[in-house]
Amino acid sequence: MEKNKGFNExxxxxxxxxxxxxxxxxxxxxxxxxxxxxxxxxxVAAVLSTFDDVQSVCGSVLEQVEYWTVLFFAIDYIFRAICAKCMYPDKSEFKAFIAYFFSLLGIIDLLSFLPYYLPVFFPAGATAFRMFRVARVLRLFRINAYYDSLNVITEIIKNKAQQLLSSVFIIAVMMLASSLCMYSLEHEAQPDVFENAFSGIWWAASTLLTVGYGDIYPVTIMGKVFGIILAFLGVLIVAIPTGIISAGFVEQYTKLKHMGDYSKSIDMHFIKIQLSTKDKWVNKKVREVELPHGALIAMIQRQGNTIIPNGNIVFEPGDKVVIGAQALKNDTPMNLKEVTLGPTHPWNDKFIKDLNFPRQTILLSIKRDSRTIVPKGGVKLKQGDTIVVISKVHLPEEDEIQV
Incomplete structure (x- = not known):
C-alpha cells in the first residue's frame, strides 16, 4: 500500500x-x-540534411542533433505513458495507457521516435521508415497548449465542425459529378488524358479548388463551357468553409471581449476556494466536475498565474478556483458575520451545544487554522477560531460580510 502511494505521488x-x-x-x-x-x-537538422553542401560539411553534427533529440522524444513518450492514469483519472491503469496509446497525440509522440530505431531491427525497410519521421512536424501542435491564440483556432474548428463537414461534403459531391461529366465530354477527344473517372476527379479538384495546374484541360467546346461554369462554382464553394471559419473567429473574439462584462450584465456573485490534495476535484478535468444549474467556474489561479478554464484543464492541488453563480431575482442579501474568538471571548473552551445563541443567530461554519469545521454540538470552540454566523443582533468582535 505504501509503495502504491509513493508511486502515485x-x-x-x-x-x-x-x-x-x-x-x-x-x-x-x-x-x-x-x-x-x-x-x-x-x-532544423532535418531540413538542413536535405542540402548536399551542408550535409557534406556538418553531416556528423546533424546526426548527433537527431540522435539526442529523438532520444528525448522517446523518454518523453515513456514519461507520458507512465502518467497516462493522470490524464485519464476515471480509467484503470491499463485502460488509461490504451487511451493515450491510441489518442492522436499519443500516436504522434510514438511516430516521433519509433521510425528512427526501427531500421536497427528491420534494415530492409529503412527508406519506408524514414518517411514516417515527418510525424515529428506534427509535434508542433503541442505548442498549441502554450498560446491562447492557437487554442482559439481549435475551439473554432470544434464549434463549427458540422458546418465544415457539410461544406466538405458539398465539395466532394461536386467533384464527383464534375469528373463524370468531364469524362463523358472529353474522353473521345482526349482518350490519353481523360482515361478514366479518376482523371476527371483530378481535373475537377484542381478547378474547383481554384488551383488550376493546367496539366489536364478540356479541348472540346462543350468541355470548355463546362470548365468555365465549374471554375465560377469553385470560387463560390471554396468561399463556404472560409466564411464559416471567419465567422467563427468573429464570434470567438467577440465572446472573449465581452466576457468581462458578463458578471455585470447578469449580476453574478463569486467565491474563491483553494483545492487540497484530498479534494475530489483534484486530477479531474473541468468538464468532469458537476456544478449546480446557474453556477460556473470563472477562473483558476495557479502558481500566481490566471487560467481561463476550458473543458480540458485538469485541477491540481493548490489551485484557487473562482466559482460564479447568477444572483436570484428579488433576492434579499444575507449579512454574514465573522467572529474571531479572542483570549477573553466568553465562547472560548465551550461546546457548541452549551452555548445560548440568540434566536436570530445561526452558526454556519468554524475556521480553525487552515481547516473548515462543520459546527456540531460536540465541537469545542477554541481561542483563535473564526466563526461564520447569520445574525441580526450585535456580536462581540464581529466583522460583517454581505453575500
Missing part, C-alpha cells in the same frame, strides 16, 4: 513536470523549454 509530480508549465513551477517550465528546443533543433 511520484507520478503526480512527474505529470506536473511534463504538463504545460506555469511561472513559478520551475521544473515544468524548464521541461517545456527543453522540449520546444529539442523539437526546433530536430526540424
Amino acid at each position: 511520484f507520478r503526480s509530480k512527474l505529470f506536473r513536470v511534463i504538463s504545460v508549465g506555469y511561472l513559478g513551477d520551475f521544473p515544468s517550465v524548464v521541461y517545456d523549454v527543453i522540449g520546444s528546443a529539442a523539437l526546433v533543433l530536430n526540424l
